[in-house]
Amino acid sequence: MKGAVSRIVLVALIAVILIVGVVTGVALTRRGTATQSSSTSSSPYSSVVSPPSSSETTTKSANTSSLVVEEGQQPDSLDPAVTFQTSGWEVVEQVYQGLVAPDGTSVTTYVGVLARNWSVSQHGMTYTFTLRQGVHFSNGDPFNAYVEWFSVYRTLIMNQAPAFILGQNLATTNGVNFTVNATTLNSMNYFNPSPSNLSVMEYPLQSVQVLGPYEMAFHLGYGYNGESPYNAFLATLSTPMAYAVDPAVVEAHGGVVANQTNSWMQSNALGTGFYALKSWISGQSVTLVRNPDYWAADLPVSTLNYALKPAIIPTVIIYYKSASARVADIKSGVAQMIEAPVQDYQAFQGIAGVNATVLPIQFGSSEGIYYVYMDPNFTPFSNPLVREAVSYAIDYAGLIKSVLDGYGIQYTGPVPPGFPFYAQATAGLSPYRYDPVKAAELLAQAGYKASLPNGTILNPNGKSFPVFDFLYTSDSALETQTAQIIAAELQAVGIPASASPLSYAEYTSVIYTVGNSTAYPMGLAYYSEDFTASIDYVSALTENGYVSASAYYNATVFNWTVEAATSSSNQTISGAFSNITKAMYDQHVLIWLFVPEFMAVHADDIAGMIPNPAGSGMGYFMFYNTIYYT
């Protein structure tokens, strides 16, 4: 009996502890959220930001001291040299800073961040930067040209997936008499360099040259693009790959190792930015707090551009939650911004206090443009009539309605819609048209049996189209649905495409295979930006050797691509893009499908987001420092 009593007491004790814990938790949390206020505001998408004064912000309710953001995917890494996902860049862009950032209104103009100003040499081969003085990391370590020299070479030497963004134009060697390696980087003093250190960093025949403590030059031509200028160089330099990292911090945590990541830098962050990393609870959340020792905090406001302003909201918490949890939290006021698919746009319209806006198409373009590739080495697809037939076999409008609930647009690539030169490149071209009769007629003309929509067989004695695998990745519901619809439409006209899913890793191993042919002669592909520039898309989709990704290589087109990448004349660039677009359009090498639109969802009482497709903040803005409660 004694045992029974003690068991009952134990169970009661546990129950009491559990109940007290939950109730206390509820009470504590509800006390924090009870003061949530709501008010309407003007559109936060204006590029003109007029945040309230600090006295105004302090009069707001208690929880305006934090901004809760919720999205689906947690960062892949917090190391600027490694992260290659939107969620990673989103955090890194708040903690670290680079020399330049896209300005608030355009994807082709930039503002200085760690650079005060810059100039470009006459032939576009050298970019010279004057750096700001008085910049320091959140631990007090100073920033200077030596630190930036270290940071850029560190990215190149670590050689992780996104390193190619810089590697197009920069390299660790000049190929003759100068090489920087991990040992070089780990042996330097960047705060008080010795004469021998200076002799290395100031050597002129290298990619990154230090000209003085606050002056440096980038010499293009050493990267795999070859000896040519690159008009999107500033776009590449505005990515995290060129952000300043503290050499002392890196050194204290294992230094630089060639071709390897740094485990400390992967999950910690210490930069010069307006926010500092408080915690990354892996699998749950990232918490950013206002950098208490932000170097630009004391500068006159009039001298600060939007990328430099101190943060207004003291704490930003980014949760990584399921879709249902995100919707529940924005409705209940727990979250102020969430990531949600554009197909849910109508569902958000009736929710009080929540603002859902479909953004201009360039934001969709930066997320992904979708197309069908065909392997020209697969016999039927070597025939231009067959490729043209494919272009007529797909019901583009129906596809957009089915898979995107109408929230997408049909386009003509490779320049993505909304990006610079899209209008010029596609002038006079109508997007591909759905006409199954025409598709069947073209197939018959090419010598194959074909079916009309009414069931009539054209060219009944013609060749049978070989059965083939139509590749798509099953990791994406959108792509699965799209691929299955397209395969059915192709079958309807007599092209026996068999929809064949692969996991994303296996899919990319096919898509990025360099060679002449694949087991998947046709498939669904998409491309999203690595850096914000039209040339990024055009180069990728006309690249030599990548059969499935581009399905296309043509020396003439390649030369136009080089022209578009290297010219400083908008007229020349526009002409090159126009030629490329027309050539690809006429030859039906890639069948351009659609660009899904992109939706921003946030509470009514926050504002100050400055949309820019280069930004990773919720996929549509760059910096959290400008956001405020109205």
Add this chain to the structure above:
Amino acid sequence: MVTLTTFREFLAFVIRRLASSALALFGVFVLVFLISHVLSPDPARLWAGPKARQSTIGAVAARYHLNLPLPQQFYYFLKDYLTGNLGTDPVTGRQISSEIAYYLPNTLELVLAALVVIVLVGVSLGYVSAMNFGSKKDTAIRIFYLVSWVTPTYLGAILAILVFSDYLHILPSGGMYSPVINAPPPVTGLFVLDSLIAGNLRAFASGMYHLALPALTLAFLNFGIITRVARSSILEVRWSPHVKSAAAKGLSERAINMRHVLRNGLIDVNTLSAVMFGWLLAGTVVVEQIFSWPGIGQFTYTVIASDDYPVLVPVVLVFTAGVILANFVADVLYSVLDPRIRLGGAR
């Protein structure tokens, strides 16, 4: 009375079960090796992850010996696991063993909390149901546990968020604790327990607050089987001769129920609870993903989504080991509670 003979029988039983568990684990190990090393035409590219550079693919092939003949690959695979040298996660760059050590305790916390609720609720309802056999109460409880049993995990989890977070606003939709509090230093790895050890009541409250919804959801979706087994076992014992004898001796109904009916009726529940631990472990993949619970289940989902093969393989083995261990404990527990199982095994 434990005699030497019965202890020897017990020991022999435990050794036999241990050997069969080890064999099962090895079988799964071989299976996982074959799936991960043989099925793909180019494992190195697959293991290196999407968009990996050629140098990374080469490094992955070298690290995991993927260019060697299959028997040698298996040798190194086995050696790595026996020495705990699981390598580095190519996606995060962290040590795989550290990642598992971080996520696994979080899952254990969730599973243990759910298991406590499952046993308490399951046994209570099973007892009430059996004692009111054929009544409306019995019918209601049976309907209730059948509803919980047939509810798909993802649906139950989403409904829980809709009701408690979206509609009632009383529990958080996800996470393990508030990121604005100072987390206690890890001692056991179980956040709630570590909070108590550190005397950090704010962290404890936050941990309990966040634990409540996923644990209750996991419990609700799984208590049905315990209720059903408890009910049928109690019914069986209730009508057995020794209970009738106890009644004939003049024992009170309460004493009969507590000493004879409940105690003997819960033997199956005890062992089932151990097996259920393995089920719950596997069930966390969906629950943790929906509730953003940073456990091994959510980690597994992430790893699968990013095709992170070097991590997926050890994670699968962790789940397997968990299920095998749970079954082993169940077997041993059963043999202690009901020695006939040992004799049956010996024959």
